[in-house]
Each structure stands twice: as structure tokens, then as C-alpha cells.
Amino acid sequence: MEKYLFVEKYCLSETDFRNIKELEKTCKDYDNAALKLELEYRKNANTGMSDDYNDFICYCDDDIVGYVGISKFGGRLAEVNGVVHPNHRKKGIFTYLFSMIRRELEKRQDSNFLALCDNLSPFKNVIETKYNGHLDHIEYEMFYSLNIKDKEKQKVQNIELVKANNQDAMEIRKQNSIFEGKAIVETDSIIPEEEEKKGMTVFLIKKKHLTVGKIHLTFEGKAGGIFGFFIYPEYRGQGLGKESLYLAKNYFLNLGADKIFLQVDSVNDVAHQLYKSFGFVTESAMAYYLVDTNPKTNI
Ligand SMILES: CC(C)(COP(=O)(O)OP(=O)(O)OC[C@H]1O[C@@H](n2cnc3c(N)ncnc32)[C@H](O)[C@@H]1OP(=O)(O)O)[C@@H](O)C(=O)NCCC(=O)NCCS
Numbered sequence: 495m496e497k498y499l500f501v502e503k504y505c506l507s508e509t510d511f512r513n514i515k516e517l518e519k520t521c522k523d524y525d526n527a528a529l530k531l532e533l534e535y536r537k538n539a540n541t542g543m544s545d546d547y548n549d550f551i552c553y554c555d556d557d558i559v560g561y562v563g564i565s566k567f568g569g570r571l572a573e574v575n576g577v578v579h580p581n582h583r584k585k586g587i588f589t590y591l592f593s594m595i596r597r598e599l600e601k602r603q604d605s606n607f608l609a610l611c612d613n614l615s616p617f618k619n620v621i622e623t624k625y626n627g628h629l630d631h632i633e634y635e636m637f638y639s640l641n642i643k644d645k646e647k648q649k650v651q652n653i654e655l656v657k658a659n660n661q662d663a664m665e666i667r668k669q670n671s672i673f674e675g676k677a678i679v680e681t682d683s684i685i686p687e688e689e690e691k692k693g694m695t696v697f698l699i700k701k702k703h704l705t706v707g708k709i710h711l712t713f714e715g716k717a718g719g720i721f722g723f724f725i726y727p728e729y730r731g732q733g734l735g736k737e738s739l740y741l742a743k744n745y746f747l748n749l750g751a752d753k754i755f756l757q758v759d760s761v762n763d764v765a766h767q768l769y770k771s772f773g774f775v776t777e778s779a780m781a782y783y784l785v786d787t788n789p790k791t792n793i
Pocket residue numbers: 673722723724725726729730731732733734735736737757758759762764765767768771
């Protein structure tokens with residue numbers, strides 16, 4: 495009978511990071527399903543300076559056999575995603591890790607959170623039935639394979655990407671609030687220079703001296719990532735979105751990336767179409783379930 499040890503951590507050590515990466519790969523290969531553990535971003539973002547636990551690990555001897563992490567982006571709902579090694583399933587590991595997550599989010603007074611799972615994963619049923627999760631939205635995971643010849647094809651005349659600094663925090667908040675259709679929330683703040691330390695560089699999209707939008711770019715292990723992409727409504731449909739993607743592609747080519755990834759909401763037809771016509775390919779779909787932190791009647 496195996497003995498399991500459950501540990502909550504403020505941040506991941508290098509060894510944890512490597513072992514969880516290994517576990518992630520094992521589970522991806524076994525389940526043939528996508529995972530969104532955000533390990534690179536989380537490693538840089540969680541420095542252990544706050545008293546929030548973010549990483550919940552199950553050890554069997556010295557091996558990591560289960561992991562669940564909490565990701566928090568700005569003032570948004572916490573996102574939770576995890577894995578259990580195929581040889582250690584059906585032993586209550588995920589249930590216990592999930593109870594630790596709920597305790598932590600209750601401490602933070604978060605009344606609900608988003609649980610993520612591949613749309614094709616059998617775990618969907620568990621989230622729906624056991625945790626009473628309600629499907630909030632589905633995001634497509636899309637990839638673009640970079641080719642050195644890509645560089646020659648670019649023709650960008652109208653815009654440039656200018657790295658944002660801390661003085662641009664309000665501008666970024668304004669764009670996010672328009673995109674989300676919500677009032678500007680003071681606490682929902684992305685501080686560009688802090689984001690850069692976590693590996694996410696925020697660029698304003700400028701047409702002459704006018705700010706027409708923004709795009710957030712990450713680069714890790716030869717993969718470029720695109721997030722927070724936005725063009726102000728009055729500048730849409732003029733090709734600026736496509737030009738921004740060309741500039742992002744150029745940025746990643748110069749860094750030596752071999753692919754670009756992004757996620758797009760399944761109901762966001764305009765963006766999805768733009769990415770497809772640009773050459774991005776949909777590889778998987780991730781379901782986001784809204785779950786109550788305090789289960790009250792369920793479980
Ligand atoms: C997605 C977005 C960045 C595109 O910016 P844009 O400047 O309008 O893009 P472009 O002008 O380069 O147009 C790109 C394609 O979208 C199409 N398009 C643009 N607006 C459209 C609309 N309202 N309806 C249908 N198609 C539209 C264009 O026709 C073009 O297709 P084509 O190349 O086949 O002609 C912009 O719509 C936006 O900011 N949306 C809100 C934020 C968002 O959804 N971001 C993506 C998150 S993943």
C-alpha cells in the first residue's frame with residue numbers, strides 16, 4: 495500500500511518544476527488530452543512573497559504523483575488545473591488535492607473559481623457531477639509553426655509594437671474592461687514591469703502616436719505565446735489585427751521560437767477566423783467550469 499504525502503507550497507522549487515513537467519508529459523501522452531498548468535508563468539509569478547498557497551503536491555516516496563495549481567491573472571477568477579499520474583488514479587488523490595484548493599480559496603474569500611479540463615477528457619464528468627461545475631466557456635488552443643521564410647513575407651506599414659511601462663497600467667485596464675464589457679476595476683491591475691518579470695511582455699499597438707490596442711507576448715522553451723490581444727472597436731476591420739500578428743511573429747522569430755500558441759474563446763468567431771486565416775491550427779479545446787468554493791450541499 496503506497497503512502498502519500500500532501501504538501502501545499504507558496505511557490506515551486508526548480509526540482510518540483512522539473513518533476514511536475516515530467517508528470518504533465520506522462521499524463522498528456524497517456525490521456526491524449528491537453529493540459530493548461532501554466533507552469534512557466536507560475537514559476538516566475540509566484541515568488542513566495544505572499545502568504546497564499548498556489549501549488550498543491552502529492553508525493554509518493556520522492557516522486558510527484560499528483561499536482562493541482564491555482565493561477566490568478568490580475569483580478570480575475572482563480573483558475574485551477576491539475577493532474578494525477580495514471581498509476582495512482584482512483585485512490586482519492588485528486589479529491590484530496592481539490593479539498594486543499596477549496597480551503598485555500600475560502601481563506602482568500604474567493605466564492606468560486608474556474609476548473610479547467612480538456613473538452614474531450616473523461617474528467618469533465620467528474621467536474622460536472624461531483625463538483626457541480628457549470629460550463630462557463632470553452633477556449634480553443636491554437637498553434638502556428640514558425641518558418642524562417644515567414645520573415646520575408648511581412649509587410650507592416652501602419653503600426654508598431656511599443657513595450658508598455660508602469661505608466662500604461664491604466665490604459666491596459668481600460669482596454670481589458672472594454673473587452674470584458676465591464677466597468678474598470680481598480681484591483682484588476684496589470685503592472686507591465688511586474689508582468690515582464692513573470693515572463694509576459696505587454697506591448698501597446700501604436701498607429702503613429704495613437705494607441706489602437708495591445709498584445710501580451712511570452713516566450714519560453716522555443717514557444718511564443720499571445721495573450722490579451724485587443725484592437726479598439728473604432729480601429730477594427732482595417733487590417734491592424736493582422737499586422738499586429740505579423741509583428742508578433744517577427745518578434746518571436748528574432749527570439750528563435752519555432753511555434754506560437756494562443757487560446758481563443760469558442761464563441762469569438764472574429765478572432766478565431768483571423769487566427770485561422772493567418773495559419774493557426776486548432777489543436778484542442780479547454781472547458782472552463784465555474785465551481786463553488788464552498789460546496790454546501792454537493793460532495
Ligand atoms: C480580434 C481583433 C484583435 C481583430 O482586430 P482587427 O483589427 O479587426 O483585425 P483585422 O482588421 O486585421 O481583420 C482580420 C480579419 O477579421 C475580419 N473581421 C474584422 N472585423 C470583423 C467583424 N466585425 N466581423 C467579421 N469579420 C471581421 C476581417 O475581415 C479580416 O478577415 P480577412 O483577412 O479575411 O479580410 C479585434 O476584433 C478585437 O480586438 N476583438 C476584441 C478582442 C479579442 O477578441 N481579442 C482576441 C482574443 S483571443
